[in-house]
Amino acid sequence: MTASATVTHRVRSRHERIALLGRLLAVPGAADREVGLSPAEAVAALAELLEQDPSPSRIWLTLAVLTSALPPSADVVAWRRRVRLDGAEALLALRPARRMRRRPVSVLEGGVVVDVHHTARTDLETGIQRVVVNVMRRWTAADRPMTIVGWLPGDEGFELLGERWDHAQAASRTTSGTRPVVVPWRSTYLLPELAVEADRLDRLQSLAQYSGSATAVVGYDCVPLTVPETAGGGMRGAFARNLAAVAWFDRVATISEAAAVEYRGWARMVEAAGIEGPQISAVVLADESVPSDASSVSIRDLVRDGHPLVLCVGSHEPRKNHLAVLHAAELVWRDGVDFDLLFVGGNAWNSARFLERLGELQRSGRPVRSLRRVDDATLAALYRRAAFSVFPSVNEGYGLPIVESLALGTPVITSAFGSMREIATSGSVLVDPRDDRSIADAIAGLLRDEPRRAALADEAGSRAVRSWEAYADELWSFMVHGGHGRTGPQSNSGVS
CATH class of the missing domain: 3.40.50.2000 (Glycogen Phosphorylase B;)
Incomplete structure (x- = not known):
């Protein structure tokens, strides 16, 4: 029986075998301890799987679990070429950066990953952050099955923050080198805030292209495109890079019909580049009043x-x-x-x-x-x-x-x-x-x-009021299930 056949009894698909073997190789001694394989046998098993079909998704997953980071698209393409030319051994020699070696790699399959990197770490109250805070509070109160993540130093990948908003906030404001690195695989990735960092966006584009995950983002506006003279010079370029990544996403939930018109115009341009582009739908924000408990100021x-x-x-x-x-x-x-x-x-x-x-x-x-x-x-x-x-x-x-x-x-x-x-x-x-x-x-x-x-x-x-609960429910329905008013159980396997 070959080394790869030994692993076949324990997992259902080749992708699952890649994830398992990659995790084993990332942790010294784990292969022998968990499945009875020596490191050399684990390398041989994974090399065999990759060389049979070095698809971009398999390369992406292998890179993610070996390096404890989400690989950018350029790395996936480059390593796919090299595996085809020279075999998989060079790829399998990769290891996490020194600062990552203490962190376990956790592949999340079939769950919902919510990225709130900026909002969890700040006390600022911009419009975007107010939306994110209100949504996360309601999703937590409704026991939505989600894994909340932030970004590792250098914007290289996700770190686990928790499954509730209050826990995620507390975790994000403490320094820890031991929180797991989360790799979404055939899951659902949600981005309710605005990402503008180049490295973060490169890796999100790759996740959307190759991880097999459904991806959804909240679309706030296209101001840096429609009235660029009112946006900072850096924001214009950063927002263009944001749209380059979002072009590969599955869904954009805009906060108004007017914002949907802007995003649909952009999506028509994306089609000219041969990219299908995301589904765009308006999920209109709440319009209830701010809380009015006793004021701290007269x-x-x-x-x-x-x-x-x-x-x-x-x-x-x-x-x-x-x-x-x-x-x-x-x-x-x-x-x-x-x-x-x-x-x-x-x-x-x-x-x-x-x-x-x-x-x-x-x-x-x-x-x-x-x-x-x-x-x-x-x-x-x-x-x-x-x-x-x-x-x-x-x-x-x-x-x-x-x-x-x-x-x-x-x-x-x-x-x-x-x-x-x-x-x-x-x-x-x-x-x-x-x-x-x-x-x-x-x-x-x-x-x-x-x-x-x-x-x-x-x-x-006399206006009818739309609550934050209603907005959060509809947003979850669209971003996770792909339609308004559609509800049902959502599988979440937890962080493995």
Whole structure:
């Protein structure tokens, strides 16, 4: 009986034999201990399997388990050629990098792998991260069968973080060289956040091409393509590389119909390169209000009593159009209308001009302030205190501040196109974000017309609310099962 035949009794397929033998070779002494093979016999068995059919998927899996990393597509292609020319022995001599040798390699077959590398490690609250946190909390509460992963140092592969969101957060913020390296194989890989690192994207593209896994990503927007002048120079190239990887994915769940239109336009370009491209479907975000428990800050310390408050929520990157809000507000103040203007949101790329103009207005005595960050309860209290909010962005995949404001019965001034027009169906005033006078007229009009504000507030309060639970359920259904409203048991073999 040959060495490979000895292993055949223990596993069902050649791919499974490759995974098993690769793991055995990656751990000194394991081959003899687990299946009665010497290292030389294990090498011979795996070489025989690879030389019979050195398919890209088999090369990918062998590289992953031998090196404790997800191989990029270029490595898979190069090693496939070499195996065909020279045999499999050179490939089987590979070993993990020295820093990886203490980590076990765990092949996950038939499960769901959720990649939350950035969100698990940070306290930032960008729109994307707020979506990810809300989804992961709901998936955990619903006992969704998932293996949560982050990325190893150098973006070489996945490390296991846990099966619950709270456990994953705790694990991601501690340093450990012993957490298992996870290799998804014929599983389902989900990416609910935005990946822009070149090495990470190269390896994700290869996973989508060769691992036999279904792959799905949340599509937030195509802003670096549609309005590239509003994105940082590095982001334009990074986002193009993101799309190059996502072209090989199976599904993109966009957060609005407007974002779906953008992604479908991109997908038609991908087809011209001979790539089938992913299925694209809108899974529209939740629009419920932010939590409103007791605030840790008294809003009386933030705004003047007896004066209307105009609230603007979001980061200060150029796309959010906050310079236009400042200019529009100054026009209204000069017309003799007295009100407070409050920005809530962190600084972002190219926010220096906004901060400079904000300082000028403050020094001239205008009642305008900017808060970098507040907790959810304080934000909810500010929405309720505001006469209305303003969100005249140049482009958005969705616009969470719009629905947060409306869900609390506060009218919104927002842009008259794209996702913002899509979600601001009631309780809103639509403006041209590229016309400062249009924004100023809308602000002045609402400040002077209290009955209209009240009518818009009633419209906002009567809106049907879509919960985060509903969004998370539909997102899981589409990303894991490929269809809306489709539910059923999902196999998860656990990390082996």
